[in-house]
Amino acid sequence: MNHLYLIGLPGSGKTTLGRRLASHYGRPFLDLDAVIVTAAGQDIPAIFEAEGEAGFRQREADALREVAARPEPLVVATGGGTPCFHQNMEVLRATGFPVWLDVPLATLARRLAAGAQANTRPLVTAAHGPNSPETLENSLKRWLGQTLAARRRFYSQARLRCPGATSTRPAAVVAALAEAGFQF
Numbered sequence: 001m002n003h004l005y006l007i008g009l010p011g012s013g014k015t016t017l018g019r020r021l022a023s024h025y026g027r028p029f030l031d032l033d034a035v036i037v038t039a040a041g042q043d044i045p046a047i048f049e050a051e052g053e054a055g056f057r058q059r060e061a062d063a064l065r066e067v068a069a070r071p072e073p074l075v076v077a078t079g080g081g082t083p084c085f086h087q088n089m090e091v092l093r094a095t096g097f098p099v100w101l102d103v104p105l106a107t108l109a110r111r112l113a114a115g116a117q118a119n120t121r122p123l124v125t126a127a128h129g130p131n132s133p134e135t136l137e138n139s140l141k142r143w144l145g146q147t148l149a150a151r152r153r154f155y156s157q158a159r160l161r162c163p164g165a166t167s168t169r170p171a172a173v174v175a176a177l178a179e180a181g182f183q184f
């Protein structure tokens with residue numbers, strides 16, 4: 001076990017918390033979405049546009065394996081869908097300690113409605129059509145519920161699940177990691 005991996009739905013705080021945990025442990029931080037973007041030379045919406053989701057998932061699987069093989073222990077924020085494709089959850093468990101940030105759907109919907117993700121995450125963008133009668137937040141909540149139902153069986157293979165209250169506070173995550181026997 002080498003790396004500390006954060007997994008969970010879009011908006012769960014993988015990137016935000018990942019940076020803070022990296023600073024706490026004195027380890028480098030890496031965002032898998034950013035690695036994919038750098039390798040592709042285009043942003044996530046452009047990759048989806050040119051190659052579809054299948055092309056993005058292939059790039060994601062390749063990037064994960066490249067990062068997982070790095071010898072230096074890292075804190076890695078994965079993409080929201082990373083654990084759910086190409087046997088990636090097995091790679092995460094074999095090469096590190098995956099932690100699931102299990103944040104309530106209402107909180108996620110609020111964050112995504114307010115934040116930049118609505119424009120930079122194609123699946124999130126598609127959750128709310130231009131003619132939708134629903135509010136953005138309600139469309140997001142419905143999409144998040146459906147997505148969690150499909151992804152739960154992957155996320156729940158994490159070595160540690162940080163539910164609502166714990167997942168948003170770095171100190172609480174550090175304490176839960178210590179209790180779970182995690183060491184860097």
Ligand SMILES: Nc1ncnc2c1ncn2[C@@H]1O[C@H](COP(=O)(O)OP(=O)(O)OP(=O)(O)O)[C@@H](O)[C@H]1O
Pocket residue numbers: 008009010011012013014015016017033077078079080111112115116117121167168169
């Ligand atoms: N602990 C927190 N308390 C309040 N807001 C938070 C917290 N963590 C993250 N946020 C906010 O929620 C939004 C999503 O956070 P972040 O980008 O870290 O999520 P993510 O899991 O990396 O999402 P994605 O899968 O889309 O990359 C951001 O606007 C961020 O500022």
Ligand SMILES: O=C(O)C1=C[C@@H](O)[C@@H](O)[C@H](O)C1
Pocket residue numbers: 009010033044078079080081082120121122123
């Ligand atoms: O939840 C998802 O499937 C995704 C989340 C983002 O982090 C990106 O990896 C991409 O937009 C797909």
Ligand SMILES: [Mg+2]
Pocket residue numbers: 014015016031033077078
């Ligand atoms: Mg992120």
